[in-house]
Amino acid sequence: MTFFKLLRQSPLSARIGMAMVLINIVAAIFAPLICPYGETEIVGDVWLSPSTDNFLGTDHLGRDLFTRLVYGARNTIAIAFITTMLSFVVGTIMGFFAATLKGWTDLSISRLVDILMAFPTLIFALMVLSVVGTGTTSLIVVIALLDSTRVFRLSRAVAMDIEVMEFVEAARLRGERIWWLMRHEILPNALPPLVAEFGLRFCFVFLFIASLSFLGLGIQPPTADWGGMVRENSGAITFGILTPLFPASAIAFLTVGVNLIVDWFLQVASGLKD
Amino acid sequence: MKSIFAIVSKRLALGLVTIFVISVLIFVGVEALPGDLAEAVLGQSATPETVAAFRKELKLDLPPHVRYFAWLDGVMKGDLGNSLANGRPIIDLIGWRFGNTMFLAAVAAVIAIPIAVILGILAALYRNTLFDKIISTATLSTISFPEFFVAYILIVLFSVQIDIFPSISNINDQMAFWEKIYAIILPCLTLTMVVVAHMMRQTRAAIINILASPFIEMAQLKGIKRVRVIVMHAFPNALSPVINVIALNMAYLVVGVVIVEVVFVYPGLGQLLVDSVSKRDIPVVQASGLIFAATYVSLNLLADILAIISNPRLRNPR
Numbered sequence: 001m002t003f004f005k006l007l008r009q010s011p012l013s014a015r016i017g018m019a020m021v022l023i024n025i026v027a028a029i030f031a032p033l034i035c036p037y038g039e040t041e042i043v044g045d046v047w048l049s050p051s052t053d054n055f056l057g058t059d060h061l062g063r064d065l066f067t068r069l070v071y072g073a074r075n076t077i078a079i080a081f082i083t084t085m086l087s088f089v090v091g092t093i094m095g096f097f098a099a100t101l102k103g104w105t106d107l108s109i110s111r112l113v114d115i116l117m118a119f120p121t122l123i124f125a126l127m128v129l130s131v132v133g134t135g136t137t138s139l140i141v142v143i144a145l146l147d148s149t150r151v152f153r154l155s156r157a158v159a160m161d162i163e164v165m166e167f168v169e170a171a172r173l174r175g176e177r178i179w180w181l182m183r184h185e186i187l188p189n190a191l192p193p194l195v196a197e198f199g200l201r202f203c204f205v206f207l208f209i210a211s212l213s214f215l216g217l218g219i220q221p222p223t224a225d226w227g228g229m230v231r232e233n234s235g236a237i238t239f240g241i242l243t244p245l246f247p248a249s250a251i252a253f254l255t256v257g258v259n260l261i262v263d264w265f266l267q268v269a270s271g272l273k274d
Numbered sequence: 275m276k277s278i279f280a281i282v283s284k285r286l287a288l289g290l291v292t293i294f295v296i297s298v299l300i301f302v303g304v305e306a307l308p309g310d311l312a313e314a315v316l317g318q319s320a321t322p323e324t325v326a327a328f329r330k331e332l333k334l335d336l337p338p339h340v341r342y343f344a345w346l347d348g349v350m351k352g353d354l355g356n357s358l359a360n361g362r363p364i365i366d367l368i369g370w371r372f373g374n375t376m377f378l379a380a381v382a383a384v385i386a387i388p389i390a391v392i393l394g395i396l397a398a399l400y401r402n403t404l405f406d407k408i409i410s411t412a413t414l415s416t417i418s419f420p421e422f423f424v425a426y427i428l429i430v431l432f433s434v435q436i437d438i439f440p441s442i443s444n445i446n447d448q449m450a451f452w453e454k455i456y457a458i459i460l461p462c463l464t465l466t467m468v469v470v471a472h473m474m475r476q477t478r479a480a481i482i483n484i485l486a487s488p489f490i491e492m493a494q495l496k497g498i499k500r501v502r503v504i505v506m507h508a509f510p511n512a513l514s515p516v517i518n519v520i521a522l523n524m525a526y527l528v529v530g531v532v533i534v535e536v537v538f539v540y541p542g543l544g545q546l547l548v549d550s551v552s553k554r555d556i557p558v559v560q561a562s563g564l565i566f567a568a569t570y571v572s573l574n575l576l577a578d579i580l581a582i583i584s585n586p587r588l589r590n591p592r
Contacts, residue, residue, distance in 0.1 A: 115299075118292045120529040120570045123547070127300060127563045130551040207420050211533055214422050215548050230422055234537075237426055238441060240434045248423035255418040263414075 017260025086144035091151025099159035199262035375542035382465035394477025413471035480515035521577030
């Protein structure tokens, strides 16, 4: 009820953002129904210009670019989403533990996170990937762990404020266990700032994976993915063929959309506070 | 004056500890690899001789702590070991490229800092007008774009549509200064656009924050012109956050060059790092990662120290 009310009051920019994200979600879910060809099917010559058959042209191996873009939405968004989820699960649990247990648990996790955050993320990810090798699983785990340091900072700060409230004190005196406290007392109250942060972190993770794929160290071919597609087709640009700009603008399209929603959400959240 | 020296040296010590811990982490990273590093890197088909040579090169036969201190000792003396890919000393590979990377970052910084600060002040001065809205929409979209998107748009515009700048920035030591500048114009513009967007938004926020203070209201009530209020009253007080913003963005710039260097095939440290990661040339990755991390930590440290020095309240803590 309140959700729909909020939605009806949303400004134009937020609605545009929602439409942009929705297009991406639809493309990701219904990819096989939308696409005229298969994900890795070769349909014609290399770098054909747009025509009725291939309406964005073909890529560096003669695959239909539109099909690759739609499947790319599926792979890129799914992997970024799983990574962000994992990073939130790890970061939030660690943050809540640090806030409720305090003492040396808090101190040791916080110091470790400080050090990890002093290290540039891209460089760290490159170094870890050089050791464990490139692959989707290692990509997800490495980025999720690096990103969970940022989630830890926020969830710890938020949980610290909630933890001193009287209802948490009451639950403690009742003899509730730490896990119950985190699950039933702290989490529901910490949810709004965490949801806003989720949008921001998703954008960051999404751009990060795209950058790694662009460097050839992220999602590996022949899986369609936007960052990788820019890399594969980058040779076309010097011939004046615009192929690599399509996946690159798809990345920008989604991040702008999510940012517009997050901007609105942050305004609503801060407005509710005062 | 004594206390400020104490604060600064404390921050310096903390920075050194961070770099030390990072070097341990870099080292342990290789250590923590499941299974045998030699076989994982060289593959199943490696002959026993190559595996043995690989182990000897990385000194895998020694215990970890001995190896770490041997490596650290080498780093201190400027000996970073040899590359696995071509056997050349890493210091020769890195020295020249690091210079190139710093050159690119420095030129981008020289262009970006004045633009960002002036735009930030203007946006704060004319806030909530059309000018402010256009600038903030433009910067928000630039932040949402991946660096390579900006880079390819610039290539399409300036080296395909109108052929005035090179799309590949190949520089060497024989080139004169202005020839080098000409070669790196496009990567430089890419970096400038991305960094200006961040820096300008933070400058605007810092100045607007100051504009809410009582002494600014006082100045306005005295009837001083808006430009004078901003330049003479607000800006000196915003200097500390602005300097901080600039230093933080320089740290971002040094790391952000990695992708731009790959797009423009620029012979810098980032390009070397990416190549070495795909070749799994671990000693080179360790060395260039350490240099990047040290640069990043030092610039962040500089941001902290400048913030302390330029803020009287932090300079004399109660």
